Amino acid sequence: MTDPLDAREFQARLQRLDALLQGIERHADPAVRSRTREIVQAILELQGAGLERVLGHMAEAGETGATILDACARDEVAGGLLLLHGLHPLDVEQRVQLALEQVRPYLKSHGGNVELLGIHDGVARLRLEGSCHGCPSSALTMKQTIEEAILGRAPDVVAVEVEGETAAPMATPDGRPLVVLSMS
Secondary structure, three states: OOOOOOHHHHHHHHHHHHHHHHHHHOOOOHHHHHHHHHHHHHHHHHHHHHHHHHHHHHHHOOHHHHHHHHHHHHOHHHHHHHHHOOOOOOOHHHHHHHHHHHHHHHHHHOOEEEEEEEEEOOEEEEEEEEOOOOOHHHHHHHHHHHHHHHHHHOOOOOEEEEOOOOOOOOOOOOOOOOOOEEEO
C-alpha cells in the first residue's frame, strides 16, 4: 500500500493534471482535444456517481455514517474530492470556518486571532484580532497563511477581505489570482 496523499501533494497533483489538460487544449488537432475532454468528462462522471453512492450508503448507516462523512468533509483531500463533484456536505461558510480553525493555533502563537464577519458573493470578510492586527513584520506571513488555508478548504471563495490596511493582491501557489486578500 502506498502512503496516503497529504494536502500539499493532492494540490500538486491537481496542478499537474491542470497543466496536462491545458497542454491538450493547445493540441493542433481539434479531434484530439474533443476526445480528451470526452474521456475526462466520462471519468469525472463515473467518480461522481460512485461517490454519490458512497454518500448514500453513509446516510443509510445512520450515526456511524454521519461520523465518517464528517471526517471526510474535514479531511483536505477527501473534502477536495467531494467539492470537485459538488457533493461536499458543508457550505462555503462552514468550510471557511474550518480553514480558520486550522490557522488559529498559528495566529494565537503570535498573539492574534481571526474572525469571519461573513461571506457575500464569494467574498469572505475577516477581522484580524490581537497583536496580529496592524503588525507589519508578520502581516504578510499571516495573510499568506490565511489565504492558503481558505483556498485549500473553500476554493469557491473568490476574494478575501480583511478589515484594516490595504495590501496588494496575492496569487495562489500556481500564480493564479483566485483569492485576493485586500485589507480595507
